[in-house]
């Protein structure tokens with residue numbers, strides 16, 4: 001039996017452990033977190049992630065605990081909508097629920113070890129780095145030059161037990177900051193991002209919340225209400241990090257999935273989705289390697305299928321982040337978006353009149 005060591009039991013690592021054929025592989029998952037997380041925001045599940053959840057056999061359970069995101073708007077800081085976005089069938093699953101469902105889908109034959117992996121085991125097994133943006137697997141096998149990159153942005157996210165009004169759903173773009181609100185199970189969730197000198201480690205959550213309240217004090221009433229109701233217990237705060245572009249996600253018998261491979265800005269809300277797709281893609285390829293054969297070809301196929309695709313998503317996230325968090329260019333951005341909205345309205349009126 002081929003042995004597989006998965007470092008990291010987050011979204012990517014658990015999804016991989018759940019999708020690998022236990023009759024073919026002896027799998028061990030190392031996870032430093034002793035328990036399942038109890039605080040977490042909602043993650044928008046795009047169609048590709050929904051297909052991955054289906055392959056894992058948990059799509060219906062995921063849907064059952066998650067509200068459909070419906071439509072929302074990109075708004076200015078005062079809440080006036082520029083563009084309405086229909087999220088279609090996308091749903092927002094809480095990170096807690098997603099990890100719980102993935103964890104329950106992992107076959108009993110998978111060995112679980114609680115503890116921090118350092119150094120990476122060199123026992124000849126196939127090693128999968130699913131250990132997030134600060135991956136020790138990446139820095140060990142790819143070298144210290146591939147360490148995570150600290151961005152100037154702080155991210156706060158939290159849940160509220162109160163619902164968000166339909167005409168307040170969406171993302172609010174201010175000068176150098178953004179704030180988002182959407183429906184979540186049992187209430188709503190919110191997130192905010194802006195440049196901040198706090199951190200990068202050990203950020204005091206109450207101080208960060210105070211900073212955010214001050215920062216957004218001149219913004220739309222919906223934002224001020226959400227921040228006034230936010231509690232440190234239901235809030236996660238972190239500086240945002242990204243992963244430099246790698247030439248390959250595979251090096252010998254080591255392979256990277258999830259944020260360890262392509263940690264990106266969360267502006268498009270795609271990191272967890274792409275992590276799920278990485279996991280089911282890699283598992284599908286490994287499961288189909290004939291018994292006793294070297295998995296090298298499957299690893300190369302994984303790299304071919306996933307590297308450019310995730311690179312494109314990462315580049316798009318950075319580009320959107322520049323627009324959403326524009327600072328000096330904010331007045332120009334706002335003028336252009338206002339103009340675009342007016343044009344769209346005129347076109348809609350024109351089309352109506354022509355019918």
Ligand SMILES: Cc1cc2nc3c(=O)[nH]c(=O)nc-3n(C[C@H](O)[C@H](O)[C@H](O)COP(=O)(O)OP(=O)(O)OC[C@H]3O[C@@H](n4cnc5c(N)ncnc54)[C@H](O)[C@@H]3O)c2cc1C
Pocket residue numbers: 007008009010011012013030031032033042043044045115116117118130131132133135136155156157191240257258259260266268269270271272273274275
């Ligand atoms: C503010 C914010 C909002 C986001 N919103 C969205 C969204 O709406 N939609 C979306 O798709 N994505 C979103 N993302 C991205 C998403 O959270 C990540 O892409 C996803 O969590 C990556 O999963 P992962 O399993 O690769 O890494 P992680 O979630 O980081 O998991 C890595 C795991 O490895 C463990 N670990 C790390 N090092 C070691 C070690 N040495 N030994 C043992 N265990 C270790 C950690 O404890 C952790 O459990 C967001 C991210 C942020 C920061």
